[in-house]
Amino acid sequence: MTNWVKATVVENICWHERLFSLRVKAPLDCFIAGQFTKLALEVGGERFTRAYSFVNSPDNSIHEFYYVTVEGGALSPQLALLSAGDSIDVAVQASGFFTLDEVPDGKELWLLSTGTAIGPYLSMLETPDLLQRFESIVLVHCVRHQQDLSYQAAIKSLENDYGNKLTYLPIVTRDAPQGMLSQRVPLAISNGELARRVQVALNPASSQVMICGNPAMVRDAKGALIELGFIKNLRRAPGNITVENYW
Ligand SMILES: Cc1cc2nc3c(=O)[nH]c(=O)nc-3n(C[C@H](O)[C@H](O)[C@H](O)COP(=O)(O)OP(=O)(O)OC[C@H]3O[C@@H](n4cnc5c(N)ncnc54)[C@H](O)[C@@H]3O)c2cc1C
Incomplete structure (x- = not known):
């Protein structure tokens, strides 16, 4: 079962209208570079959960996720609406063997x-x-x-x-x-x-x-x-x- 924590958005860098880097503060477990975690938001009463790879190094306490907004996508366009101080659910444990x-x-x-x-x-x-x-x-x-x-x-x-x-x-x-x-x-x-x-x-x-x-x-x-x-x-x-x- 996934354990979730509330993360606070520190910054949502806009590279251009479809490309962003979300930086959040959250007490996550240690991860290995190359792994991903899950981000989740409730949209219109429905909860959407998707995988995103860590961009930051494991020893950086601010976690960073680089994402593109997929046209018609359930979660990624919602991520783009976040700004500093907002909160988002993040899975505490990282996953994956791409390390x-x-x-x-x-x-x-x-x-x-x-x-x-x-x-x-x-x-x-x-x-x-x-x-x-x-x-x-x-x-x-x-x-x-x-x-x-x-x-x-x-x-x-x-x-x-x-x-x-x-x-x-x-x-x-x-x-x-x-x-x-x-x-x-x-x-x-x-x-x-x-x-x-x-x-x-x-x-x-x-x-x-x-x-x-x-x-x-x-x-x-x-x-x-x-x-x-x-x-x-x-x-x-x-x-x-x-x-x-x-x-
Ligand atoms: C292990 C893993 C790690 C991932 N890490 C990242 C990450 O670091 N950054 C990131 O942007 N996405 C990443 N993804 C993809 C991410 O989980 C979502 O699928 C993506 O953000 C779309 O979600 P959505 O709800 O907006 O779209 P949905 O409504 O779920 O639509 C999914 C469709 O969007 C398209 N799609 C999904 N991802 C992308 C993409 N990156 N570029 C273009 N088209 C896409 C595909 O056609 C897919 O079928 C990762 C996926 C996996 C499995």
Whole structure:
């Protein structure tokens, strides 16, 4: 059974009219970077509960959730109406196995995301200990429009902290500025463009790949990697593709 607490909204950052980061204060249990919890609101007498990944690092007492408002969605448009001082129910215990301690060692760590699914990687990148296991980390963020590339200041700061070890690769599929990659992730895996752009190996012998977000991208990227010889990472049979679907 889920235990709920009332969280107080500290800030609801609006990146643009559909993209937000909700920051709340709540006495939650410890979590591991990459996990999610549940947010719930009562709307018109009905209670809606949905999963959202933590963006903050586990040692930050303000919890942050990066979300898009889904047109006609039951909960996400309601989240956008919240402002500082409002309250929202949050599940006390985090869930999920999309965490670095579930990923075997490797030389290169590829973090592939679409849209708001960059969130769990930002949390992981704020917990550098586990990342000592990898020589190179590539953070790939695929969005439709350039304005969807949020968290640029945070990413810059991570790049400074990690030095040459971290490469950020934004992909914009609809209105890419000149020079920016605009191919979808599965195609860029298959034709070698992803690895070529950042000059980091994407190789089943040495690379670990995490994939998070849009289920069609997760499925197709996984398929493209399997063609290259990667295998799904399971607890009972370690491999090199670890995935999380957002819907
Ligand atoms: C493990 C997990 C973690 C998640 N973490 C996040 C997160 O950090 N941020 C976040 O925005 N969402 C996240 N989601 C999705 C989130 O739980 C909700 O499904 C989403 O906010 C839509 O809820 P809703 O009630 O507004 O829409 P609903 O009325 O439930 O409609 C659901 C439909 O919305 C679409 N949809 C769902 N999520 C998205 C999305 N992110 N982008 C585009 N379309 C979507 C799909 O077509 C889905 O069928 C996560 C889901 C899972 C399973």
